[in-house]
Amino acid sequence: TTPPEQQVQVKNPHLDTMEEDILYHFSLGTKTHNLPEMFGDIKFVCVGGSANRMRAFAQFIHQELQLPGNSEEIRDICEGTDRYCMYKVGPVLSISHGMGVPSISIMLHELIKLLHHAHCRDVVLFRIGTSGGVGLAPGTVVISSKAVDHSFHPQFEQVVLGKVITRSTELDEGLANELLQYSTELQDLPTVIGNTMCTHDFYEGQGRLDGALCSFSPEEKLEYLRKAHEAGVRNIEMESTVFAAMCRVCAAVICVTLLNRFEGDQITTPHDVLVEYQQRPQVLVSHFIKKRLGLI
Ligand code: R2B
Ligand code: URA
Helix, strand or coil, rough: CCCCEEECCCCCCCCCCCCCCCCCCCCCCCCCCHHHHHHHCCCEEEECCCHHHHHHHHHHHHCCCCCEEEEHHCCCCCCCCCCCEEEEECCEEEEEEECCCCHHHHHHHHHHHHHHHHEEEEEEEEHHHEEEEECCCCCEEEEEEEEEECCCCCCEEEEEEEEEEEEECCHHHHHHHHHHHHCCCCCCCCCEEEEEEEEECCCCCCCCCCCCCCCCHHHHHHHHHHHHHHCCCEEEECCCHHHHHHHHCEEEEEEEEEECCCCCCCCCCCCHHHHHHHHHHHHHHHHHHHCCCCCC
């Protein structure tokens, strides 16, 4: 039996009492835009840090789904703001979220409300991105089993009215396994499932010795990475905990590793190799979407 259709849930009783909802950072609103008409058919949402990469992803999906029209001409729906960019290709929405938890969290509030206002159903969400590998060869794709914080706990802490509240960051296990299975059907896509550690900084926060500040020794760095690895952490990035806390069901985090953090901190890989690495999560998500749509 097929599961019942799931509408995108907003967990805020105050929203119903609002006459209008302005999605400020998207430059969209319920009175100025017909959101059901613009977005009602969305089934897949893919978010990632860089605006250019998410435009390239939209163009890639346009070709993969063999949609009519010129993929070069797809328009940024959020052109009224330069905070985020957003592209729609058929049932797929591609959005950039910038770097770090605060940036992605603002975007996710407005995205989840957008999907709710548009009456979208059965939406699958992906974060595709880059990360530092923990004991993996560079170029390995990590599908997150869960997102963990700096002490390897599957939780996201948020300060609300001056108090810390905690939300779970477990992700959809079935979806992760399905993605891992699909990765075996593709060439040059070394993929593992593992825990993803989310930090609030790229340098000291990820145990790097090469920032403008450093308060620890190389031995202390390695000790921390070893502990992370023992706790099942296979990569480190900067958005997964809040993405998991806000999206949870039908959501996956798929990040390629750019380096092995046991080997160093600087990203010395040539540009063209990095570009190819960053296409790997896109290829996996595209394969997933084509399977779901019955195109392959
Ligand atoms: C991965 O890469 C970015 C830092 O370079 C950050 O957004 C992340 O999560
Ligand atoms: N993104 C991160 O957050 N860390 C890395 O080491 C590489 C990419």
